[in-house]
Amino acid sequence: MSDLLIKCLSYSQAVRIYVANTKDIINEIGDRLNYFPSALAAMGRVLTVGAMIGSTLKGNESVTVKVEGNGPIGLIMVDANPKGEVRAYSQNPHCHFENPDTHKLDVRNTVGNRGFISVIKDLKLKEPFIGTVPIISGEIAEDFAYYFNISEQIPSAVSLGVLVDEDSRAIHAGGFMVQLLPNASEEVIEKLEEKIKQLPPMSKLLSQGNTIEQIAKLIGDETTTIIETLPLEFKCSCSKERFARGILSLGAEEIKQMIEEDKEARTICHFCGNEYYFPQNELNTILESASKKRK
Structure with missing residues (x-):
């Protein structure tokens, strides 16, 4: 039922x-x-x-x-x-x-x-x-x-x-x-x-x-x-785009540190358990956006 x-x-x-x-x-x-x-x-x-x-x-x-x-x-x-x-x-x-x-x-x-x-x-x-x-x-x-x-x-x-x-x-x-x-x-x-x-x-x-x-x-x-x-x-409203916005909100310095130390990022939704993977090239794109935002 x-x-x-x-x-x-x-x-x-x-x-x-x-x-x-x-x-x-x-x-x-x-x-x-x-x-x-x-x-x-x-x-x-x-x-x-x-x-x-x-x-x-x-x-x-x-x-x-x-x-x-x-x-x-x-x-x-x-x-x-x-x-x-x-x-x-x-x-x-x-x-x-x-x-x-x-x-x-x-x-x-x-x-x-x-x-x-x-x-x-x-x-x-x-x-x-x-x-x-x-x-x-x-x-x-x-x-x-x-x-x-x-x-x-x-x-x-x-x-x-x-x-x-x-x-x-x-x-x-x-x-x-x-x-x-x-x-x-x-x-x-x-x-x-x-x-x-x-x-x-x-x-x-x-x-x-x-x-x-x-x-x-x-x-x-x-x-x-x-x-x-x-x-x-x-129904969970999470998405990779939403987590990307979350990473963007960390600011350029923190994203740069993330790339230097880990070369990637993995995020997990606490509501549904879905994992979203961000390889280095995607983090670089987010870093570019964060750097432009700062200017």
């Missing part, structure tokens, strides 16, 4: 529900960059919520989500857009924690319980929208529910789950995001809170065989309607 995201309206159009399946994208990134199990689970949770936030945007808008905790994984960053294109980066994908009592993956200790979450939306205006809140849990779902409630002032519930096997492959992965619309009554809020309280964790909902459509119905009421189905895909 390919990764998908659905957007729904429920409770007579008083509640918006997003549900996503993200297993394939998480495994593609995990395979490309050799993620360890709890790092894969942490990155996967951030990627899932990033994809859901991306789906709230329009046209050529985009979002960058950053989780900067004090745990060993360091910075986790996700780029997403309303076309369903998403990519993710972790500073240290080679870390792993398990709870010694339950032997379950320990995302909180992987991410850390102190730090910040930032959501940067490029809405094609003069300045991007930037919302930042402290990490309150490190489990990711609770942190993003807090972000929506505090920074965007949208009452929200978030559930995220990534079930990983011993070979560091996601078996099930996805999440849901539920947001109240301004017309939600107290009665609707009470019903919704009760339903969400009774739901098992997201990874269990998926491992029980529920589809994302069935999960949306478990959250919503009989008025639940799917208003959009969005295929999700891993």
Whole structure:
């Protein structure tokens, strides 16, 4: 089953529900960059919520989500857009924690319980929208529910789950995001809170065989309607030209030193693992451009 995201309206159009399946994208990134199990689970949770936030945007808008905790994984960053294109980066994908009592993956200790979450939306205006809140849990779902409630002032519930096997492959992965619309009554809020309280964790909902459509119905009421189905895909925007511009920005002196010492350059994209090779003749061309720029 390919990764998908659905957007729904429920409770007579008083509640918006997003549900996503993200297993394939998480495994593609995990395979490309050799993620360890709890790092894969942490990155996967951030990627899932990033994809859901991306789906709230329009046209050529985009979002960058950053989780900067004090745990060993360091910075986790996700780029997403309303076309369903998403990519993710972790500073240290080679870390792993398990709870010694339950032997379950320990995302909180992987991410850390102190730090910040930032959501940067490029809405094609003069300045991007930037919302930042402290990490309150490190489990990711609770942190993003807090972000929506505090920074965007949208009452929200978030559930995220990534079930990983011993070979560091996601078996099930996805999440849901539920947001109240301004017309939600107290009665609707009470019903919704009760339903969400009774739901098992997201990874269990998926491992029980529920589809994302069935999960949306478990959250919503009989008025639940799917208003959009969005295929999700891993897409990295890196290119050799982009890395060449990065080398150019180093300036003539540093490029000259690079040529004298190494005679070549190899650059690796941290999002997808692609390597770009610049032999000496290409570095000489970049050096010429840098020298002209300086004059």
